[in-house]
Amino acid sequence: MNRRAQYAFMVLMIGSIASFQGVVGDARAQVLNMTCSSQNENNRTLFVPNFISLMETISDLMRQFGFGTAVSGSGPDANYGLAQCYGDLSLLDCPLCYAEARTVLPQCYPYNGGRVFLDGCFMRSANYSFYDEYLGPTDMVLCGNASHKGSNFQASARQAVSHAVASALGNRGYGKASVAVSGTNETAHVLVDCWRSLNQSSCQACFDNASAAMLRCLPWSEGRALYTGCFMRYSNIDFINKEPSNGISRGTIIIIVISAVSSLVVLAVIVAIGVYIRKRRYIQKKRGSNDAEKWVKVLRDSNLNFKYSTVEKATGSFNEANKLGQGGFGTVYKGALPDGREIAVKRLFYNNRHRAADFYNEVNIISSVEHKNLVRLLGCSCSGPESLLIYEFLPNKSLDHFIFDPSRGKELTWEKRYQIIIGTVEGLVYLHENPTNKIIHRDIKASNILLDLKFRAKIADFGLARSFEEDKSHISTAIAGTLGYMAPEYLANGQLTDKADVYSFGVLLLEIITGKQNNRSKDTDYSDSIIAVVSFRQSLFL
Ligand SMILES: *[C@@H]1O[C@H](CO)[C@@H](O)[C@H](O)[C@H]1NC(C)=O
Ligand SMILES: *[C@@H]1O[C@H](CO)[C@@H](O)[C@H](O)[C@H]1NC(C)=O
Ligand SMILES: *[C@@H]1O[C@H](CO)[C@@H](O)[C@H](O)[C@H]1NC(C)=O
Ligand SMILES: *[C@@H]1O[C@H](CO)[C@@H](O)[C@H](O)[C@H]1NC(C)=O
Ligand SMILES: *[C@@H]1O[C@H](CO)[C@@H](O)[C@H](O)[C@H]1NC(C)=O
Ligand SMILES: *[C@@H]1O[C@H](CO)[C@@H](O)[C@H](O)[C@H]1NC(C)=O
Ligand SMILES: *[C@@H]1O[C@H](CO)[C@@H](O)[C@H](O)[C@H]1NC(C)=O
Numbered sequence: 001m002n003r004r005a006q007y008a009f010m011v012l013m014i015g016s017i018a019s020f021q022g023v024v025g026d027a028r029a030q031v032l033n034m035t036c037s038s039q040n041e042n043n044r045t046l047f048v049p050n051f052i053s054l055m056e057t058i059s060d061l062m063r064q065f066g067f068g069t070a071v072s073g074s075g076p077d078a079n080y081g082l083a084q085c086y087g088d089l090s091l092l093d094c095p096l097c098y099a100e101a102r103t104v105l106p107q108c109y110p111y112n113g114g115r116v117f118l119d120g121c122f123m124r125s126a127n128y129s130f131y132d133e134y135l136g137p138t139d140m141v142l143c144g145n146a147s148h149k150g151s152n153f154q155a156s157a158r159q160a161v162s163h164a165v166a167s168a169l170g171n172r173g174y175g176k177a178s179v180a181v182s183g184t185n186e187t188a189h190v191l192v193d194c195w196r197s198l199n200q201s202s203c204q205a206c207f208d209n210a211s212a213a214m215l216r217c218l219p220w221s222e223g224r225a226l227y228t229g230c231f232m233r234y235s236n237i238d239f240i241n242k243e244p245s246n247g248i249s250r251g252t253i254i255i256i257v258i259s260a261v262s263s264l265v266v267l268a269v270i271v272a273i274g275v276y277i278r279k280r281r282y283i284q285k286k287r288g289s290n291d292a293e294k295w296v297k298v299l300r301d302s303n304l305n306f307k308y309s310t311v312e313k314a315t316g317s318f319n320e321a322n323k324l325g326q327g328g329f330g331t332v333y334k335g336a337l338p339d340g341r342e343i344a345v346k347r348l349f350y351n352n353r354h355r356a357a358d359f360y361n362e363v364n365i366i367s368s369v370e371h372k373n374l375v376r377l378l379g380c381s382c383s384g385p386e387s388l389l390i391y392e393f394l395p396n397k398s399l400d401h402f403i404f405d406p407s408r409g410k411e412l413t414w415e416k417r418y419q420i421i422i423g424t425v426e427g428l429v430y431l432h433e434n435p436t437n438k439i440i441h442r443d444i445k446a447s448n449i450l451l452d453l454k455f456r457a458k459i460a461d462f463g464l465a466r467s468f469e470e471d472k473s474h475i476s477t478a479i480a481g482t483l484g485y486m487a488p489e490y491l492a493n494g495q496l497t498d499k500a501d502v503y504s505f506g507v508l509l510l511e512i513i514t515g516k517q518n519n520r521s522k523d524t525d526y527s528d529s530i531i532a533v534v535s536f537r538q539s540l541f542l
Pocket of ligand 1: 035
């Protein structure tokens with residue numbers, strides 16, 4: 001495979017990526033509320049693998065049906081799960097919302113389950129079968145407080161709720177309605193959805209109870225009911241995605257012509273990448289894979305092993321003041337070793353034995369690679385009570401601290417930005433053409449590009465990385481990554497190739513050039529998404 005062609009193609013295709021994104025609706029992946037069970041898991045050794053396999057199974061079902069239930073384990077160690085996307089999400093958007101849900105819900109650990117309501121989907125797990133529950137003590141209503149509405153809006157909202165509920169009962173529990181507010185140009189929009197595991201009468205009971213409670217939010221312009229068996233929302237904003245189910249149907253595909261300005265920037269980058277890649281030597285060949293067991297032994301005996309107490313002392317017992325950041329897989333602290341060396345310590349959420357697979361995956365991958373554009377792993381604490389990874393400390397933090405901040409952004413001149421782009425490409429090419437095992441990072445984004453004193457880029461966070469032998473064209477894994485950076489075809493069919501990193505890199509490239517963040521999950525307004533901004537700019541040139 002020709003890497004240069006691939007990157008050049010990627011840059012040229014930014015336009016078509018923008019139009020592909022335009023096809024996707026809004027996954028509404030904002031978390032509304034999460035409640036955890038109050039009981040601890042029964043047996044840790046069994047719980048975590050059960051929970052992970054549960055989420056994998058549901059993941060497949062969500063991509064196919066937008067709904068799924070699964071059970072893993074048995075007796076007191078059983079894990080029951082249910083997840084559902086609300087009916088207006090397409091099967092392209094649904095995995096986005098679920099990807100967020102499955103990264104949030106594990107925060108309930110070590111409790112034995114919990115439920116999380118997002119604006120576009122729902123997920124719950126417990127150690128018993130809860131599939132026919134529809135009311136419960138955690139049921140709640142969230143009222144928006146943006147504005148008060150008059151009596152006409154209130155009447156329309158009530159009417160829309162009853163229309164939506166009526167249509168839902170003949171439609172697998174999903175209903176929507178929009179009712180114009182007389183005397184204004186406003187409309188009341190309502191979406192209701194109950195879990196597909198419920199029968200009609202349970203669904204009806206949930207709707208009755210939830211709608212009565214939710215409508216008490218009036219005269220506020222916005223209300224949501226988060227119930228054991230159903231979700232509903234009314235709003236003066238049109239939040240409902242048009243035409244669900246196949247994703248391609250979402251109206252306008254923006255036609256793009258790459259503008260003169262961005263072409264010049266893009267051209268400069270292509271030339272640079274081309275020159276760089278030509279200069280690069282070709283290294284090759286593959287070898288077999290390592291397994292966790294072997295690595296535990298190797299690590300314990302090697303100088304990579306840090307004593308837990310040393311690391312604990314270095315970070316001031318994981319003092320909040322030393323916290324550098326929080327990722328999906330752990331919290332990062334700054335520390336100083338007795339010899340004065342500064343370190344960054346990543347404390348993984350799970351106890352080492354239970355997340356052994358992920359932990360050793362990261363150690364294995366990162367200790368087998370060494371490159372000036374990859375963050376260096378100094379070692380780990382593998383036998384203590386927690387899993388800790390110890391990295392070199394990089395004083396300039398991560399790229400997102402600069403490019404998205406108007407004042408700090410000024411420090412990053414075009415020369416520096418250019419060097420950062422080239423550095424990131426070098427690191428990525430090294431990973432993708434790794435002589436032992438090809439490595440896909442899976443989570444390339446601004447906050448994972450760290451900067452040293454001289455603003456040289458170093459790729460960090462290999463928790464999601466997967467390596468596989470060169471002769472396989474792709475591997476199928478659970479979807480993981482960050483919203484807004486994940487390649488659409490990876491989300492759609494879960495097949496991982498190095499092109500997923502190339503897509504994320506493309507998004508990053510746009511962010512570095514524009515200084516705007518492309519993270520749809522945080523944007524309330526879709527037009528802020530930089531991919532949309534690019535298509536907008538390009539449409540000006542039509
Ligand atoms: C969820 O709602 C409960 C009850 O209102 C509240 O105590 C809790 O803080 C909320 N959690 C989140 C994550 O919003
Ligand atoms: C947890 O389950 C494992 C595997 O069945 C078993 O070996 C272990 O003794 C159990 N631990 C406890 C505390 O019951
Ligand atoms: C669920 O877990 C709790 C705490 O570990 C345990 O007491 C309870 O019996 C379990 N429930 C079932 C149905 O196994
Ligand atoms: C619906 O499910 C509930 C809860 O499982 C059950 O009590 C009820 O009898 C069911 N109703 C019908 C009509 O099947
Ligand atoms: C809505 O409530 C939040 C949290 O209580 C508050 O910060 C915000 O200012 C309120 N907005 C309005 C318009 O009242
Ligand atoms: C109609 O809607 C626009 C915004 O969409 C608003 O600015 C305008 O005031 C509205 N007009 C009336 C009569 O409500
Ligand atoms: C909703 O459920 C609660 C108990 O779960 C009950 O007290 C209340 O009367 C119900 N309200 C309606 C409108 O059905």
